Amino acid sequence: MAGLRERKKARTHAAISDAAIALFLEHGFDQVSVAQVAEAAEVSKRTVFAYFPAKEDLVVHRFADHESEPARVVRSRPPGVRPLAALRDHFLAGLRDRDPVTGLNDLPQILALTRMIMETPALRTRAVTFQDGAEQALAAALHETADVPELTARLAAAHVVRTHWLLAMDNFDALLGGRAAADRHPAAVADAEHAFALLADGLGTYV
Amino acid sequence: MAGLRERKKARTHAAISDAAIALFLEHGFDQVSVAQVAEAAEVSKRTVFAYFPAKEDLVVHRFADHESEPARVVRSRPPGVRPLAALRDHFLAGLRDRDPVTGLNDLPQILALTRMIMETPALRTRAVTFQDGAEQALAAALHETADVPELTARLAAAHVVRTHWLLAMDNFDALLGGRAAADRHPAAVADAEHAFALLADGLGTYV
DNA sequence: TGCAAATCTACACCGAGTGCAGAAATATTC
DNA sequence: GAATATTTCTGCACTCGGTGTAGATTTGCA
16 A cells, blocks of 8 residues: 555645745746755755656646546446536536636635636646647547547537636636625526537537 | 738748658657757757647647638528538538548558547647537527527537547448548548437437 | 665766857948 | 948857656556
8 A cells, every 4th residue: 555655756746846836836937947946845956857747737637537527528428428418517516616627716726826827838738738638538438428429529528628628718707806705696597508508509500 | 911921930830840741750759859849940949938838739730720611601501501500511511522620531652641540649739629619609609699508508519529429430440440541431421411400309319 | 693685975978058258250430 | 431330240158848767666367
C-alpha cells in the first residue's frame, strides 16, 4: 500500500504545486520563474521538472482529472437514458454543486485561480489541450455505447465539449462581474438547458 | 504606393518563411533551431523575430488569412440564404476546388506541410489557436446578420468551426493513407453534408 | 546494520525570445 | 545630388524554460 516513499512523493508534489500557485497568484504566472518556485518549495529546479513536465502543469495538472469525465458519464448512464440527457443532467448537477468546472464557483481562491488561467495565454492554451483528450474519450464512449457512426460520434463529442466550455466561460464571466454564484445560478441553468436543447434539436431554427 | 522599403520587407518575410519551411520539412520542426533558419535566410536571428513573433509562426502565419473566412462567408451571403447553408456551400466549394483548408489537397508539398503541422504538437496547438479567432469572428457575424441571441451565436460558431476542423482532419487522414484527392472527394462531400445536416437538425436522432 | 534502488541535487548545457547600442540602408529635404 | 533624419538590421549579452549527467542522499528491504 502507501509506503513512506509514495506518501512523501505525494506531499512533495502538493507542496511544489501549492507554493507555485501561491506565488503565481501573488505576482502573476509570467513574473515568477521556475527557479523561484523551486526555492519557495525548498527543492531544486530539477526536482520541479521531475514532478511536473512543464511550468504550466504546476497550475493545470488538476484538469487532467476531468479529462475523462464526460466519457465516464456516458458510460455509466443508467440503461434507457440517452447520452445527451446524461451529459446535460450531469452538467446541471455540476451547477447545483458549484463544481468549479462549470464556472459557477465563487470561492475567492477558485475565482482567482480561474481568472489567472483565463488571462494567461499559456495556461489557457494548456487548459484547452485537455479538452482534446476529453473529446477523444467522449467520442469513443459514444461510438461504443450508443450505436452511432464514428464520424457522428466525433462530431457530437466535439460539440458537447465546446458547449461545456462556453457555458463555463459565461458563468465565470458573470462571477467576475461581481455576481454571486447563487445569483447567477438560475440563468446558468437556463443557458445550459438552451445549449443542450440546441445540441439535440440543431441550429436549424436559428441559423 | 509600394516603396522599395515595403517591397523589400515583403521579400524578406517570404524568404525567411520559405527557408524555414524547407529546413523544417527536411529535418523536422524541433530539429531545426531559429539560428539555423536565420543562417539559411542570410539574416540575423534577431531579424527573424522582427518578422515573426514566434518560431511556430514561421509555418502557420498563412493560417491568419483564413481566420476571418467563415465570418466573411456569413456576412457576404446573398439575401435569403441562411448562414448555415452559406457555410456548408462554401465548404463544399472548398472541397471541389481542393482548398487546403478542407484537407483535400494532395499536392505533395501541401500534404507534407500539413502532415508536419499535425504531427508537431507546438504547431498543432498554434493552429488551433487561430480557430479561436475564427470562432469569435463568426459568432459576431451570426449575431449581427442573423437575428440570433448572443449565446446561441457563440455556440453555433463553436460548432461550425469544430465541424470544419474535424472534416478537414478526416480528409487529410484519408490522403495520408495514400488515397488521391479525387478518390476521396465523394466521401468527403457525403461526410460534409452529413455533418452540416447534423448541425442543422441536431444530435437528437443519434444520441 | 548494511546494501540496493530510487530520488534529489548541483552544474553545465541548449534553444527560444528580448533589450540595447551602434552600423547600415532607405527616405526626405534643400 | 549631398546632407540629414528615419527606419531597419546586426551582434552581443542576457533571461528563462527545459534536459543530461554524475554523484550525493534517502529510503526500502534483508
